Amino acid sequence: MRIGADRDRCEGHGQCSVVDLDLFPLDDDGFTALGTxxxxxxxxxxxxxxxxxxxxxxxxxxxxx
Incomplete structure:
Protein backbone atom coordinates (compact mmCIF):
# COMPACT_ATOMS: atom_id res chain seq x y z
CA MET A 1 0.00 0.00 0.00
CA ARG A 2 1.12 3.54 -0.75
CA ILE A 3 -0.20 6.95 0.28
CA GLY A 4 0.28 10.34 -1.25
CA ALA A 5 -0.68 13.97 -0.88
CA ASP A 6 -1.71 16.74 -3.23
CA ARG A 7 0.11 19.61 -1.53
CA ASP A 8 -1.69 22.19 -3.65
CA ARG A 9 -5.00 20.96 -2.27
CA CYS A 10 -3.91 20.74 1.40
CA GLU A 11 -5.39 23.51 3.56
CA GLY A 12 -3.47 22.61 6.73
CA HIS A 13 -6.33 21.22 8.80
CA GLY A 14 -3.94 18.63 10.26
CA GLN A 15 -6.54 15.92 10.82
CA CYS A 16 -4.29 13.33 9.17
CA SER A 17 -1.45 14.03 11.59
CA VAL A 18 -3.82 13.67 14.55
CA VAL A 19 -4.32 10.09 13.39
CA ASP A 20 -0.58 9.39 13.03
CA LEU A 21 2.12 12.07 12.86
CA ASP A 22 4.72 9.55 11.67
CA LEU A 23 2.65 8.51 8.63
CA PHE A 24 1.35 12.03 7.99
CA PRO A 25 4.11 14.52 8.83
CA LEU A 26 3.49 18.25 8.71
CA ASP A 27 5.82 21.02 7.60
CA ASP A 28 6.67 24.02 9.78
CA ASP A 29 3.54 25.83 8.57
CA GLY A 30 1.18 22.96 9.45
CA PHE A 31 0.66 21.67 5.92
CA THR A 32 1.31 18.11 4.80
CA ALA A 33 4.92 17.16 4.24
CA LEU A 34 3.89 13.81 2.80
CA GLY A 35 5.21 13.03 -0.65
CA THR A 36 3.10 12.04 -3.62
Whole structure:
Protein backbone atom coordinates (compact mmCIF):
# COMPACT_ATOMS: atom_id res chain seq x y z
CA MET A 1 0.00 0.00 0.00
CA ARG A 2 1.12 3.54 -0.75
CA ILE A 3 -0.20 6.95 0.28
CA GLY A 4 0.28 10.34 -1.25
CA ALA A 5 -0.68 13.97 -0.88
CA ASP A 6 -1.71 16.74 -3.23
CA ARG A 7 0.11 19.61 -1.53
CA ASP A 8 -1.69 22.19 -3.65
CA ARG A 9 -5.00 20.96 -2.27
CA CYS A 10 -3.91 20.74 1.40
CA GLU A 11 -5.39 23.51 3.56
CA GLY A 12 -3.47 22.61 6.73
CA HIS A 13 -6.33 21.22 8.80
CA GLY A 14 -3.94 18.63 10.26
CA GLN A 15 -6.54 15.92 10.82
CA CYS A 16 -4.29 13.33 9.17
CA SER A 17 -1.45 14.03 11.59
CA VAL A 18 -3.82 13.67 14.55
CA VAL A 19 -4.32 10.09 13.39
CA ASP A 20 -0.58 9.39 13.03
CA LEU A 21 2.12 12.07 12.86
CA ASP A 22 4.72 9.55 11.67
CA LEU A 23 2.65 8.51 8.63
CA PHE A 24 1.35 12.03 7.99
CA PRO A 25 4.11 14.52 8.83
CA LEU A 26 3.49 18.25 8.71
CA ASP A 27 5.82 21.02 7.60
CA ASP A 28 6.67 24.02 9.78
CA ASP A 29 3.54 25.83 8.57
CA GLY A 30 1.18 22.96 9.45
CA PHE A 31 0.66 21.67 5.92
CA THR A 32 1.31 18.11 4.80
CA ALA A 33 4.92 17.16 4.24
CA LEU A 34 3.89 13.81 2.80
CA GLY A 35 5.21 13.03 -0.65
CA THR A 36 3.10 12.04 -3.62
CA UNK A 37 3.86 8.31 -3.42
CA UNK A 38 5.05 6.98 -0.06
CA UNK A 39 5.09 3.37 1.16
CA UNK A 40 3.02 2.44 4.19
CA UNK A 41 4.88 0.24 6.69
CA UNK A 42 3.50 -3.27 7.06
CA UNK A 43 0.81 -3.40 9.72
CA UNK A 44 -0.05 0.31 9.39
CA UNK A 45 -2.53 -0.06 6.53
CA UNK A 46 -5.66 0.54 8.62
CA UNK A 47 -4.14 3.62 10.24
CA UNK A 48 -3.16 4.95 6.81
CA UNK A 49 -6.73 4.57 5.53
CA UNK A 50 -8.11 6.34 8.60
CA UNK A 51 -5.66 9.22 8.12
CA UNK A 52 -6.53 9.57 4.44
CA UNK A 53 -10.24 9.53 5.25
CA UNK A 54 -9.74 12.19 7.94
CA UNK A 55 -8.72 14.84 5.40
CA UNK A 56 -11.70 17.20 4.97
CA UNK A 57 -10.51 18.43 1.56
CA UNK A 58 -9.49 15.03 0.18
CA UNK A 59 -5.86 16.07 -0.35
CA UNK A 60 -4.68 12.54 0.47
CA UNK A 61 -4.99 9.31 -1.45
CA UNK A 62 -4.30 5.65 -0.84
CA UNK A 63 -3.18 3.20 -3.50
CA UNK A 64 -3.21 -0.52 -2.94
CA UNK A 65 -0.36 -2.31 -4.64
Missing amino acids: DEPVPEGEEDVARIGVDACPVRALAVRDE
